[in-house]
Amino acid sequence: MIRDSLILAKRTVTKMFRNPEQFVDVTVQPIIMTVIFVFIFGGAIAGSTGKYVEFALPGIIVQTIMFTSLTIGVNLNTDIQKGVFDRFRSLPIARSAPLFGAVLGDIVRHSIAITVTLVFGAIIGFEFVTPWWHVALAIVLIIGFAVSLCWVSVLIGMLARSSGAVQGISFLIVFPLTFGSSTFVPASTLPTWLQGWVSINPVTHVIESMRGLLTGNTGVVGDTLTGQVLWVIASCVALVAIFFPLATWAYRRKI
């Protein structure tokens, strides 16, 4: 089953390099987002682009990964529509292998996106001031969050009729989560009612953890770094506890 999952993960990765849209998602898109936010809005928001890149880069990584983690539902839905899954199902492999293969393949995509964003950030002036293991923990944390979140996408992918619908529903969920957070601006600059949402939005805690681990600055929402990280771990556990059983139930029903 592990070997089968790896073979199928390789398929996901190969397909990503073949499919310009998906490749752009994890390479060009984070770079464009960084350029737009840092150079266009950076001066206005933080006074200088140099200051803003420190603030925005962790958030851009989180946003990129959130969008990337939702393609799994679109891909699974397409595979089912096109009959590729019928082929897998007629083979003597574990029923869960295509699913885990897709998740493993996505971890590779996340790693590419994170690397691209960090390297590009370093080029335009992002300074790594925290110990290396903080950076490593940040990467593990965001990938862990993505893998927990992908079950929502799997569930949508199994229930929606078309891959277009999966995409639409996913965006509807991701936009308020990413923009209704401290991704691009400090939470303290937001109206009070919005601050209420931002402080309970798990994505805010992911971003604050990333910011703390990558830049050493924390406490925008008022928690310590450890507190933020524990919040993220708790959200991951909650996401998996709710959506993993639902997603695998929907998957088994379809497969």
Add this chain to the structure above:
Amino acid sequence: MTKAIEAHGLTKRFGKTQALAGIDLEVDEGRVLGVLGPNGAGKTTAVRILATLLKPDSGTALVSGRDVVHQAKEVRRTIGLTGQYASVDEDLTGVQNLVMIGQLLDLSTKQAKVRADELLAEFDLTDAGRRLTKTYSGGMRRRLDLAASLIGRPDVVFLDEPTTGLDPAKRDDVWGMIRMLVKQGTTVLLTTQYLEEADALANEITVIDHGKVIAHDTPQGLKRQLGGQTLDVRAASPADLPHIRELLVSVGTREPEQPSPDQLSVPVRDDGALTTVVAALAQEKISVAELSLRLPSLDEVFYSLTGKTVSEEGAA
């Protein structure tokens, strides 16, 4: 002889549609069964159950002596499936598609590559092997799909409408490949909408409609039941039609039909009818635009077996 496929009383319901209403299918090892029926007859559902993709509501099915529900994994080791829609991955090359499936069938990467090359050569796809399959033509995809289902050297191969949508030359290619497969001893269950295809490839034909078996026979037996071949005559001048009709009545097994304004067709008992008609036409100096002997169409098969045409059946 051992049975490669043995299904009894299979039923399957999707919501309000009774896709299968208790069908029996049997195929001896190394033989070809043609399952003939119109769209929506339950052919694909039956294949999906036998290939372990769907569970029947009731009934039992054994493939290579193993139960498709309780021994699904063992069944999957012995079968190959080619669906109605070519289920190859469009973003991978032909080679990548085949190697991946080979690996999933527990071949080493090296063995999988060797097997992929073998099959590509056999299916005349060697040159296209390194291209993405989304650039393939319909016929090439169908061939790759067929190749993909043969990687594990299956004992039983399911072909769900393997030639639907292919032009006649491509169809002949696929037929050739199916014959090659049978020569190697593989058991084949093939679904089709064309009596001609079942007749060309199958040892036995099961006709299904509305999820039920309505006939089962050898191709010869079935053709005999259906009144053999059909003679089509297209008149050069409509004025001759009554004359031609009289002639056809004398050789036909049924009242001639008029499928289009200048055409008459009638089922005939034996091939000799063609010569008789040609001689009579020559004698009476009636010129015709077209004269041919063909197997009955699916519509005519159904008319003969059920007394209704496919469209009437659908409306019923």
